[in-house]
Structures are given as structure tokens and as C-alpha cells.
Amino acid sequence: MGVHPAAEGRFRHRGAEFVYDDAGHGPLAVYAHGGFASQAQEDRMGLFDWAPVLDAGRRLVRYDARAHGRSTGRPIAADYTYASLADDLLALLDHLGAAEPAVGIGASMGCGTVLHAAVRAPDRFSRLVLLVPPTAWATRAAYARANTAAADAVEQQGAEAFRAAEGRDVRPAVVADVPDLPPTPDERVLPAVLRGLALSDLPAPAEIAGLRHPALILAWAGDRGHPLATADALAACLPDAQLRVARTRGDIRTWGEHIAEFLRPRRSPAADEEGDPVPPN
Template sequence: MMRLAKNSGAALRSRRRTVREGRFRHRGAELVYDDAGEGPLAVYAHGGFVSRAAEDRMGLFDWAPVLDVGVRLVRYDARAHGRSTGEPVDSDYTYPSLAGDLLGLIDHLGAAGPIDAMGASMGCGTVLHAAVRAPDRFSRLVLLIPPTAWTTREAYARANRESADTVEREGVDAWLAAKRKQPRPEVVAGVPPFRPTPTERVLPSVLRGLARSDLPSPTAIAALHQPVLILAWVDDPGHPLSTAETLAHLLPHADLHVSRTRADIRTWGERIAAYLTRPQS
């Protein structure tokens, strides 16, 4: 009896972790996604310049606990990132444009009601703009490492415009060499480096599109009614704690957790799983 229960549990976990690949066309691009697990739908949008596969190699976020609690998890490669296609059009890579891709994916998946949405960095901006545009399509939000916003955004935007010029003038390797000279946050110092997944032809447009982006206005964010979990780390100018703290203050139903060690970041999967299965009031 005990052996049967154990084997049945292992079989259930295996089904939940079986990954099905899908793709759909939206606004001239083919977007590729992974679809795993069974249960309520949650969609995840990754950060800028990476992809599903790059994040997996970096080893920062563990999605197994989310699948183990009975969630259908869809992770997709943003336009021009990873295995998704995209053209060198700056406006395609602004947060509002990327939010349109996310809403298109939700339509493609045939979601019957509100879904949970999660996003890291660029994906955080994507999710927030989608939620502001179509709040009734989302039940809960999880915002990982919110990026620069509002008063801290201009310096980031200026650096991105300069980076786009460098890539066009000297190539992507020159840009990466300059980035390697910049100090990395201690909490992620051991994370393997990665090359940007957008091609060199498209990368300048991605950089300029992000330079033209910002989070929604504080007033728009304060109007969101969904429960929100915010996961942040410290000492990262690209993802300043000030953004996470401001979001926690603005959002009427927000929980903020700040990690100061890599070991604590490894708990984020369990924290997300607990949050997505917590009864909503």
C-alpha cells in the first residue's frame, strides 16, 4: 500500500513535469513556449536578453515546486529572444508592445478566465503593462526583480542607447567586454555569464526598445486589485530595491520578500508555489 502510493506520486510528478512545446504567430513574429503541468494556468515572462533555456542554464529560478503543487506553467521566449523570432523594429521591444505579445499568448492558450502571471525584470514590466491594460484577465501576479523605473529609469535608458550604438559600431563582443568590467551583485556573482539571445541584427532594437520603456504610472499601478507577490534582491543597480519597495507601497494587496543571499533566492520556487496555492480572500 505504501509502495503503491509512492509510485503513484512519482508518476504524477512525472506527468506534471512533461514539457510540451508550442508556438504561435503574433504581429509578424513566431513565439515559442513550453507548456508543462496540469491545473490552473500560470504564464511566466523572462528577463531581457535571456530566454527559457538561458535562465535554466543560469540556475537562478527553480520551477519544479510550482509544478509539484498542481499548476500548469507556460514559459515563453519573448519576441526575438531564444527561439522566438523578431525584426529590428525598436517599438516592438517596449514594455507595452511586449505586453501585447503576452495577451496574445493568453488568447492562443484559450484561457477561459483570469490567469496567474509572473515576470522577471523585463518580464515584470511586460506583466504590469498587460495587467493595467486588461486587469480582468489576471487573478494573481508574481513580480521577480523589478527593474529600474520612474526616477531611476533615465540612467538605464541612456546606457541602453549607448549600448545599441556600440553593438552597431563595434559588434556584440565589444558590448559584452564592456559589461564584463562592471561589478555584479554579490547575490548573483556565481551565476554563469550568458550571451544575449537576440541576434546581433536585432539586439540594437531590443536595447532601444527597452530604453523607451518604463513601468506603468504609479496611479495606474495603484488601481490594480490583484494580490501580488514581489521577489527582490539587494545591491543591483539594474533592479534596485527602491522599485520593489515602491511597488509594494503602491499595490493594495502586495507581499514583498527581499533576498540577500543566493541560498535565499533558491527558495523562490517554494515561495511562488505557496503563493499560487494560497486561498484567495
């Protein structure tokens, strides 16, 4: 396993400064994290192992979403819908000078971000990796009501009200040992983030069905906020998708290897006959 130091970069877009970590060399993959977290928090949680992706010869850019982690943001709910966050992701690709289609990787909120970006600009992406897809469509309404109530509670009682409500939720067994960390959006902007996510949903199934990108869906079991029903529906909608479900913490630790394998170039029958590799995408 190689050592892949990351360089920090910054860019500005729509009233916010974004901070990202840029590591590795090769075809570009961009990762969007889950809601209320950050790159540093996910590293502390030990959720995902990116080393296999870097070892496989990928340039991996991971960024802190608007108002999360090191990135700044305004207290405007419309800034935090999936569609708005997708605009941020496409702006990052512009900033990086991505001339070729990139791999879009997203977890939870980031999954929504990547799907909206791919529907809007399919030519900007070569493949999609969708981690722990969130509530969507029929299951979204209850999540939206809970987020709106949480936003009201934060405004009335402070950010500790949000943490207290989270603490009452039963955590899925598959991630029961993951550290419980506070939300990274600060108290000034957290209600807007919650309301923006309450206004969000994945693209319509018919729009997703129009995507022709190879897709890898990685889900885990027993999580009401990330139900397997969404992952199953995405696998059924996407024309070229494979789905893996983690039922133990050990299963999640293999996800980096599964992503690396998925991103290896596919070979055409003609290339196999001639012995020439297909260029990576």
C-alpha cells in the same frame, strides 16, 4: 517532487513566431523572462526553481520573448517596449484559450511586461508574481542612456561590444556565481531590443495602484539594474502585496516554494467554517 515534461508550442503574432514550453496541469500561470535571456538560458543559470509551482498543481507556460531564444523578431525598436511586449503576452493568453484569469509571473523585463498587461487587461489575471523589478521612474533615465549607448556600440563594433560593457559592470553578490551568458537576440536585432528597452518604463504608480490583484514581489539586494527602491515602491503602490528580499543565493533558491505557497487558494472565513475549499485561481 513529480516529473513534469514540457511540450513545445508555437504561435505567430505581429510579425514574429513565439516558442513556449507548456508543463503541468491545473490553473494557468504564464512566465515572462528577463531581457537578453531565454528559457534555456535561465535554466542554465539555475536561477529559478519552477518544480514547486508545478508540484502545487499549476499549469506553467514559459515563453521566449520576441527575438529572444527560439522566438523570432524584427529590428524595430517599438516592438521591444514593455507595452509592446505586454501585447505579446496577451496574445499568448488568447492563443492558449485562457478562459479564466491566469497568474502573471515576470522577471525584470518580464516584470514590466506583466505589469503593463495587467494594467491594460486586469480581468485576464488573477494574481501577479513580480521577480527582480527593474529600474523605474526616477532611476530609469540613466538605464535608458546606457542602453542607447550600447545600441550604438553594437551597430558600430558588433555584439561583442555589448558583452564587454556588461563584463565591466559589478555583479550583485547575490548572483555572483550565476554563469555569464551572451545575449540571445542576435546582432541584427540586438540594437532594436536595446532601444526598445530604453524607451520603456513601468506603468505610472497611479495605474499600478489601481490593480486589485494579490501580488508577490521577489527582489534581490545590491543590484543597480534592479534596485530595491523599485520593489519597495511597487509594494507601497499595490493594494495587496507582499515583498521578500533575497540577500544570498540560498534565499533565491527558496523562491519557487514561496511562489507555490502564494498561489495556493486563499480560504474565506465562511469556507473555513463549512470545511469547503475555495476553488483555485
